[in-house]
Amino acid sequence: MKKLLLLLTMTMCWAAQLQAQTRFNERPKLVVGIVVDQMRWDYLGRYYDQFQDDGFKRLINKGYSCNNCLINYLPTITAIGHTSIYTGSTPAFHGICGNTFYINGVKRSSCEDPNVMPVGTNNEKKGKSSPVNLLASTIGDQLRLHTDFQSKVIGVSYKDRASALPAGRSANAAYWIDTDNRQFITSTWYMQELPQWAKDFNAQMKKNKELQKVGKDVGLYPLCGHLIADMSISALKGEQLGKGKETDMLCISFSQTDIIGHEWATRGQHTDEAYLELDKDIARLLKAFDEQVGEGNYLVFLTADHGGAHNFQFMEDHKLNGGAWKWDGVYVKEAAKQLTEKFGLTKNIIKDCLDYRVVLDKEAIREQGLDEQAIRDAIVEEIQKLPHVSFAFDFKKAATAPVPEFLKERALKGYHHDRSGDIIFMLEPGWYGFGKYSSPVGTTHGEWNPYDAHIPLLFYGWKVEHGATSREVHITDIAPTVCQKLHIQQPNACVGEPITEIIDD
Numbered sequence: 242m243k244k245l246l247l248l249l250t251m252t253m254c255w256a257a258q259l260q261a262q263t264r265f266n267e268r269p270k271l272v273v274g275i276v277v278d279q280m281r282w283d284y285l286g287r288y289y290d291q292f293q294d295d296g297f298k299r300l301i302n303k304g305y306s307c308n309n310c311l312i313n314y315l316p317t318i319t320a321i322g323h324t325s326i327y328t329g330s331t332p333a334f335h336g337i338c339g340n341t342f343y344i345n346g347v348k349r350s351s352c353e354d355p356n357v358m359p360v361g362t363n364n365e366k367k368g369k370s371s372p373v374n375l376l377a378s379t380i381g382d383q384l385r386l387h388t389d390f391q392s393k394v395i396g397v398s399y400k401d402r403a404s405a406l407p408a409g410r411s412a413n414a415a416y417w418i419d420t421d422n423r424q425f426i427t428s429t430w431y432m433q434e435l436p437q438w439a440k441d442f443n444a445q446m447k448k449n450k451e452l453q454k455v456g457k458d459v460g461l462y463p464l465c466g467h468l469i470a471d472m473s474i475s476a477l478k479g480e481q482l483g484k485g486k487e488t489d490m491l492c493i494s495f496s497q498t499d500i501i502g503h504e505w506a507t508r509g510q511h512t513d514e515a516y517l518e519l520d521k522d523i524a525r526l527l528k529a530f531d532e533q534v535g536e537g538n539y540l541v542f543l544t545a546d547h548g549g550a551h552n553f554q555f556m557e558d559h560k561l562n563g564g565a566w567k568w569d570g571v572y573v574k575e576a577a578k579q580l581t582e583k584f585g586l587t588k589n590i591i592k593d594c595l596d597y598r599v600v601l602d603k604e605a606i607r608e609q610g611l612d613e614q615a616i617r618d619a620i621v622e623e624i625q626k627l628p629h630v631s632f633a634f635d636f637k638k639a640a641t642a643p644v645p646e647f648l649k650e651r652a653l654k655g656y657h658h659d660r661s662g663d664i665i666f667m668l669e670p671g672w673y674g675f676g677k678y679s680s681p682v683g684t685t686h687g688e689w690n691p692y693d694a695h696i697p698l699l700f701y702g703w704k705v706e707h708g709a710t711s712r713e714v715h716i717t718d719i720a721p722t723v724c725q726k727l728h729i730q731q732p733n734a735c736v737g738e739p740i741t742e743i744i745d746d
């Protein structure tokens with residue numbers, strides 16, 4: 242009897258061990274990341290009744306929803322959001338500090354790369370892009386490392402930053418749209434020539450009458466989303482993603498929602514149409530994954546790079562707090578004038594003001610023999626005096642700044658010593674920088690407030706049970722969660738934590 246019990250126990254242990262061992266090499270055939278640019282979390286509820294059954298609703302009703310996913314750094318900007326989702330990290334580590342920022346004193350677009358050439362176009366304005374400025378690995382990079390580069394990883398979007406940064410430095414390809422020529426392009430970072438399936442797709446685009454009609458402004462129409470979905474499906478089929486021995490990955494980002502939001506804000510027919518049309522694109526994508534790799538064999542996550550504020554006039558019309566903060570014009574110029582008088586400046590010492598951060602011209606400060614710290618203190622003081630500024634502080638003096646801890650923490654997570662400027666400020670709730678990126682009836686994003694920082698996060702498919710949580714999770718938790726599910730190492734600057742609710746081992 243004793244022997245039998247022992248044998249039974251051993252068998253059970255062995256079976257349990259086998260199960261655990263088996264799980265370590267189990268992975269889906271395909272992983273798909275979908276980013277909806279500027280999608281606020283509350284849109285899931287706002288449009289729920291109008292969504293069809295097989296788009297967003299399929300993800301919500303069969304997948305797992307994290308209903309309190311927050312962006313835990315500042316500023317809440319496109320290039321940073323896309324990078325943080327896929328690296329599980331923040332600008333302090335991954336170095337992508339904005340859509341545009343300074344590197345060694347030179348202003349650069351996030352994906353600007355002088356050492357690559359466009360592929361699929363001669364348009365150097367649109368094609369000299371790569372993830373060269375990215376200082377961290379992505380989920381896709383880790384997948385490639387884990388499988389000795391057998392996994393294929395591909396990015397598709399309208400914007401270079403929404404395609405190249407998510408896919409990562411070792412990606413097989415990233416495609417984005419050259420709006421001047423209305424073609425999907427890439428750069429020599431990845432390849433010398435577009436694959437035939439991409440050339441064929443571009444040839445179809447040339448014949449698209451609706452596209453020719455809207456021309457360069459394609460981003461302002463739901464058509465942009467249809468093209469991104471179609472290109473993603475072409476990549477899926479053309480590259481036979483999910484058909485190989487190892488797991489492949491597709492990083493898709495829909496940009497039209499952001500461009501439409503900037504133009505027409507959060508309410509009205511344009512935004513409604515954008516989300517209901519996107520719902521159809523999501524449904525088409527899911528159907529294509531079903532057909533290509535089979536339901537249950539792929540893992541999808543859907544999220545956003547940031548949200549967006551309600552339009553200031555809309556807020557005012559309803560007696561709500563908020564307004565347009567004229568930072569390109571009146572306010573910063575006024576602060577600069579005060580400084581000039583106070584220090585007897587002969588040359589401007591503010592190099593730039595980007596995403597609520599002031600970049601000092603250190604050379605001009607040195608040339609004029611000024612005390613840099615005195616200048617920094619004076620700028621903080623001047624900014625703090627401006628109307629509708631809640632807080633301003635010097636990054637170097639963050640520890641002693643009279644600012645709530647969680648805001649300091651978000652600011653510092655977003656601070657890279659060389660790339661993020663010198664002084665940060667935050668506006669009163671509802672107020673946003675009104676400049677070249679927002680129309681009078683549009684909106685923008687970039688701040689800590691829930692309207693900018695509360696994003697949707699849905700997981701669906703491979704080993705994902707239906708459910709939801711309102712526990713606070715962060716944008717930086719997405720990458721470690723996906724990596725844990727795939728049993729691969731987290732990206733090399735990852736600071737997030739796996740969302741254990743959707744991990745079964």
Ligand SMILES: [Zn+2]
Pocket residue numbers: 278279318319320322499546547
């Ligand atoms: Zn964005």
